[in-house]
Amino acid sequence: MNPTTACIVGVGESDDFGSTPNHSALALQSQASWNALRDAGLERSDIDGLITQTGGRMAAINFAEYFGIMPNFVESTFVGGASNVAHIDIAAAAINAGICNTVLVSYGTTPRQGEYVTMVPEYADDFERPFGVCFPVGLYALCLQRHIYQYGTKPEQYAKLVVESRRWAALNSRATRKDSITVADVLASPSIVSPLRRLDACLVSDAGGAFVVTSLERARDLKQKPVAFLGAGHAYSHRSIAQKDDITVTGAVESSNRAFNRAGIGLDDIDVFQIYDAFSGQLMVMLEDIGLCAKGDGGPFVESTDFGPGGQIALNTSGGGLSYLHPGMFGMFLVIEAVRQLRGECGQRQVPDAETALVHGNGGVYFSEVTAILRAIGG
Amino acid sequence: MTAKEFQSLYKSQLGAAASYKRTRAPEAEPFWTGCEAGELKLPWCLACHNPHFYPRSFCPHCGHHELEWKNATGQGKIYSFAVVEAPIEKAFAELLPYVVVIVELEEGVRILSHLMESDVDKVYCGQSVRVQFTHMPGEISTAVFIVADGSS
Numbered sequence: 366m367n368p369t370t371a372c373i374v375g376v377g378e379s380d381d382f383g384s385t386p387n388h389s390a391l392a393l394q395s396q397a398s399w400n401a402l403r404d405a406g407l408e409r410s411d412i413d414g415l416i417t418q419t420g421g422r423m424a425a426i427n428f429a430e431y432f433g434i435m436p437n438f439v440e441s442t443f444v445g446g447a448s449n450v451a452h453i454d455i456a457a458a459a460i461n462a463g464i465c466n467t468v469l470v471s472y473g474t475t476p477r478q479g480e481y482v483t484m485v486p487e488y489a490d491d492f493e494r495p496f497g498v499c500f501p502v503g504l505y506a507l508c509l510q511r512h513i514y515q516y517g518t519k520p521e522q523y524a525k526l527v528v529e530s531r532r533w534a535a536l537n538s539r540a541t542r543k544d545s546i547t548v549a550d551v552l553a554s555p556s557i558v559s560p561l562r563r564l565d566a567c568l569v570s571d572a573g574g575a576f577v578v579t580s581l582e583r584a585r586d587l588k589q590k591p592v593a594f595l596g597a598g599h600a601y602s603h604r605s606i607a608q609k610d611d612i613t614v615t616g617a618v619e620s621s622n623r624a625f626n627r628a629g630i631g632l633d634d635i636d637v638f639q640i641y642d643a644f645s646g647q648l649m650v651m652l653e654d655i656g657l658c659a660k661g662d663g664g665p666f667v668e669s670t671d672f673g674p675g676g677q678i679a680l681n682t683s684g685g686g687l688s689y690l691h692p693g694m695f696g697m698f699l700v701i702e703a704v705r706q707l708r709g710e711c712g713q714r715q716v717p718d719a720e721t722a723l724v725h726g727n728g729g730v731y732f733s734e735v736t737a738i739l740r741a742i743g744g
Numbered sequence: 745m746t747a748k749e750f751q752s753l754y755k756s757q758l759g760a761a762a763s764y765k766r767t768r769a770p771e772a773e774p775f776w777t778g779c780e781a782g783e784l785k786l787p788w789c790l791a792c793h794n795p796h797f798y799p800r801s802f803c804p805h806c807g808h809h810e811l812e813w814k815n816a817t818g819q820g821k822i823y824s825f826a827v828v829e830a831p832i833e834k835a836f837a838e839l840l841p842y843v844v845v846i847v848e849l850e851e852g853v854r855i856l857s858h859l860m861e862s863d864v865d866k867v868y869c870g871q872s873v874r875v876q877f878t879h880m881p882g883e884i885s886t887a888v889f890i891v892a893d894g895s896s
Contacts, residue, residue: 491766492798495884496858497836498844499828506826507846514824514869559827559841559864605798607846607856612824 371457372584372591373739375405376701379573382690383541384477391420391431393573394473398432401575406588407467412577414438414459414468416452418694428471438465444601445728446641447735448472449574449697454597454737456578466580472697473573489605499558501643502566504730506558508612509646513560515613516661520560522668523649524551527564527687530642532673534684536714541568542688551645565645567686567695574697576704590742592707595630595721597737598623606730613661616734617654617725624723624736632656635738636719637706638678639699641727642685651725655736679716682706696726700737707741766884772799774813779885784818784875786851787811797853818875819892820849827864843867847889858888863896871895 377400379385379393388396394417402409415436420428425439438459442451449472456468486494498504512518525548534540546564554564584591600616600623603609625631632655640655642648649663657678658666672680683689683702690698703722705711719741726735766776771787775798778785786795789803790810802809823846831837843859845867860876861867872895875887 486765486767488767488769488772489798491769491772493856495766495886496844496856497828497833497839497842498856499832502832503826503828503844507824507844510826511824511869556827556829557832558844559829563830605856607854608798612846 370581371460371578371594372581372742373453373576373594373700373704374579374584374587374589374591375401375403375407375577376704377401377404377575378698378701379473382570382572382692385475385571386478388475388571390473390475390571390573391428392473393475393571394419394428394471394575395432395573397473397573397575398469398471401469401471401577404589405577407577409434411467412436412469414440414456414465416440416442416456416468416470417472418443418448419472419474434469436465438468444733444735446643446694446696447726447728447733448694449700450597450724450726450735450737451599451733453578453594453700454599454735457594460578460580466583468578469575470578470697471573471575472694474693475571476569476693477571492607493605501730502561503558504606505644505647506561507606508650508731509560509644512613512646512650512661512663516664518649518661518664520562521548521552522664523646524548524562524565525667526642526645526648526672527551529671529673529676530681530685530687533682533714534688536674536712537684537689540684540689541570542684561644561646567643567691568688570690570692572690572692572698574701576697576700590708592704593740593742595738595740596624596627597735598625598627600734601732602734604729604732609731612731613650615650615654615727615731617651617727617736620734620736621655621723621725624738628738630721630738634721635723636679637682637703637716637722638680638725639703639722640681640725641695641699642681642687643691643695643727645687647727648681648685651727654734655723655725674714679719682711682714682716694728696728696735699724699726703739707739771801775799776885778813778815779877779887782877784816784887785813786816786849786853788814795851795853797855816875817850820847820855820873820875820889822846822859822867822869822871822873823848823854824869825859825867827867845873845889847873855887857886860888860890866891866896
């Protein structure tokens with residue numbers, strides 16, 4: 366196993382989320398950042414690095430000023446929903462390079478207030494946008510339709526992942542959708558872009574999230590049991606779905622392999638999985654590509670596996686983007702839930718003896734895939 | 745509504761929807777002017793003799809910088825499709841349900857577009873399609889597809 370060099374020592378979410386007309390995105394991001402600092406037992410003056418992809422055009426500088434910090438390192442890699450997972454690796458690299466010691470990674474958006482990722486046309490958009498593709502759902506639907514064609518996948522198979530996300534959410538007092546539903550309910554919900562239905566899609570939430578990364582040495586003196594970052598793997602395969610040679614396979618194959626190699630562990634060592642779920646069918650594809658089942662077997666695998674509380678595979682224990690919340694880039698909340706599971710703080714939804722977590726972020730329409738491995742440090 | 749009436753409505757709607765302002769990158773101009781003239785043009789590499797799409801300033805396969813534009817046959821097969829059934833993009837609401845396709849052209853390149861087909865239940869992966877062009881003065885002209893004869 367890789368020697369531990371960086372740890373996550375604090376996590377926080379905005380107190381308010383869902384629809385928050387009285388809070389700006391910067392306010393939500395600040396709430397979450399204050400909560401992460403409080404969780405770590407740190408002051409703003411302890412932060413010498415800031416990573417964020419939200420906050421404005423010069424994202425990190427904007428947020429640094431608003432939050433009242435003057436970091437000596439900033440970074441704003443923006444790769445969609447995978448961004449904050451990639452940021453763990455970037456924070457660790459900056460710490461290991463000696464550029465800074467304690468990095469705040471933070472995020473906030475208010476998509477429910479009409480503010481979303483600003484889509485300034487780029488060249489590749491000239492060949493997608495005039496067709497009403499409904500980014501991202503229409504493009505995920507294209508990928509899923511091909512999956513159905515190549516492998517015989519059925520909508521009732523991936524719909525089960527929504528049912529299981531609600532089962533986890535029922536154990537999370539903060540979750541948005543805790544109602545008990547069935548596969549039949551998902552199939553009865555209106556079609557958005559066939560083959561995806563309304564209940565196959567994630568929530569849309571205003572929310573902020575943050576976590577703090579520091580060196581193992583510094584982590585030992587802090588308030589919380591540190592969570593070690595063992596390694597990550599990235600894959601950036603395309604920007605336009607028509608450019609991808611096989612749209613049924615994603616860069617998660619490479620990103621997860623790279624993460625396992627760097628961490629020096631394997632799939633069997635993972636106790637809890639936090640995998641990006643913008644759509645049920647997209648989550649099914651991630652399960653295949655991370656190696657939980659063979660390529661194309663996602664449908665029958667989901668059908669025959671219990672991913673819910675007490676089941677065979679602990680997946681998206683907060684309720685995920687499908688049932689907990691989804692603010693546009695859910696990667697942040699995958700990291701936060703993984704840390705909480707590894708610290709054993711999850712109450713009713715706690716996975717017993719969770720020591721090692723896999724966090725997988727997905728951005729755009731499979732444009733960016735980033736896998737990170739986290740482990741509880743004993744004691 | 746006849747197929748012709750549907751296509752006419754479709755083109756007027758697509759024109760209204762295409763208020764999207766292209767970046768007008770110079771490397772793609774021959775493609776767009778081809779659409780205006782009713783021709784599907786692709787850039788071909790003079791070194792490795794492969795076409796590519798969308799247009800780059802060099803051949804993405806081999807890196808060669810000399811390209812020539814040639815007409816494609818306009819025939820292809822549906823690689824995948826999605827049926828939009830909810831008014832997510834308001835400009836397209838009157839077209840619902842409409843079909844977004846990725847077409848694999850005979851030349852081997854893929855192009856994302858629309859399939860002008862009102863009977864969405866008959867669309868399938870592998871279906872033969874052929875190109876059509878939207879012609880709307882002052883609006884974006886682009887390549888869309890219809891089901892090829894005998895492939896419904």
